[in-house]
Amino acid sequence: MSYKKILTIQDISCVGQCSLTVALPILSACGMETCILPSAVLSTHTAGFSGFTFRDLTDDMPDIQKHWQKENIRFSAIYTGYLGSTKQIDYVKDILQTMGTEDCVRVVDPAMADNGNLYPAFDMAYVEAMKVLCGAADILIPNITESCFLADVPYQETYDENYIRGLLEKLAALGAKTIVLTGVSYTPGKTGVVVYENGEMAYYQHDKISKGCHGTGDVYASAFVGALMNDKTVQESAKIAADYTVKCIENTQGDSDHWYGAKFETALRDLIDMVQ
Numbered sequence: 001m002s003y004k005k006i007l008t009i010q011d012i013s014c015v016g017q018c019s020l021t022v023a024l025p026i027l028s029a030c031g032m033e034t035c036i037l038p039s040a041v042l043s044t045h046t047a048g049f050s051g052f053t054f055r056d057l058t059d060d061m062p063d064i065q066k067h068w069q070k071e072n073i074r075f076s077a078i079y080t081g082y083l084g085s086t087k088q089i090d091y092v093k094d095i096l097q098t099m100g101t102e103d104c105v106r107v108v109d110p111a112m113a114d115n116g117n118l119y120p121a122f123d124m125a126y127v128e129a130m131k132v133l134c135g136a137a138d139i140l141i142p143n144i145t146e147s148c149f150l151a152d153v154p155y156q157e158t159y160d161e162n163y164i165r166g167l168l169e170k171l172a173a174l175g176a177k178t179i180v181l182t183g184v185s186y187t188p189g190k191t192g193v194v195v196y197e198n199g200e201m202a203y204y205q206h207d208k209i210s211k212g213c214h215g216t217g218d219v220y221a222s223a224f225v226g227a228l229m230n231d232k233t234v235q236e237s238a239k240i241a242a243d244y245t246v247k248c249i250e251n252t253q254g255d256s257d258h259w260y261g262a263k264f265e266t267a268l269r270d271l272i273d274m275v276q
């Protein structure tokens with residue numbers, strides 16, 4: 001396994017099992033040196049808790065980047081998630097374009113929406129800025145709701161393969177070469193992920209656990225990047241991330257106190273076995 005330095009840019013939700021508190025341990029378990037650029041610090045995530053604090057770190061970003069440039073620091077992969085502001089997306093785009101090694105892989109999870117709605121902190125100006133960031137990605141990992149906002153396609157609860165193809169074609173027009181679309185369900189009781197590469201769709205279907213839990217998008221994207229950096233193909237990484245995320249949800253269901261996140265730690269051993 002090669003030892004790679006990965007930068008991940010997303011928020012610190014102090015409590016709630018999402019973003020950096022998920023990405024760091026998962027990427028470390030996958031054998032990566034992980035560097036972070038926190039986009040904001042929140043007391044909790046914003047999906048279900050009320051009265052959370054929010055400190056936006058947008059204004060710290062240019063100086064952090066300048067220092068890294070002075071130290072000649074470069075990253076083998078840059079993976080972005082939940083960001084702090086529309087202005088920040090501009091800075092993050094510059095980091096994506098300038099802070100990578102020659103063969104750097106740029107992965108954007110446009111973490112901004114789910115179940116047909118934008119997360120509370122975001123508006124349509126944020127969506128417009130996110131479209132531009134997606135254009136700077138090699139690989140995009142959206143869910144269906146995010147894809148609809150990014151592609152200006154009306155959100156539907158049920159759909160067929162033609163709808164998904166149309167969505168992916170519009171997303172690809174933003175500029176990302178490869179798209180890993182999560183939460184694609186054609187059949188009750190099943191869900192899965194569509195990998196779109198060079199105009200071709202490949203579908204990996206798995207069981208849908210009736211009670212999903214929050215934060216699984218971050219678990220999925222982090223495991224995907226960890227597998228990819230272990231020289232798995234995009235399709236292999238998409239499958240490994242799906243199998244791992246299902247295991248995390250299985251290990252969480254039945255604990256009604258644990259509504260805010262997935263117990264991803266309980267399946268790290270399985271993930272390590274899968275990426276090796």
Ligand code: PXL
Binds near residue numbers: 044
């Ligand atoms: O898991 C996505 C996410 C990340 N960070 C924060 C969030 C959310 C989803 O709601 O609120 C702060």
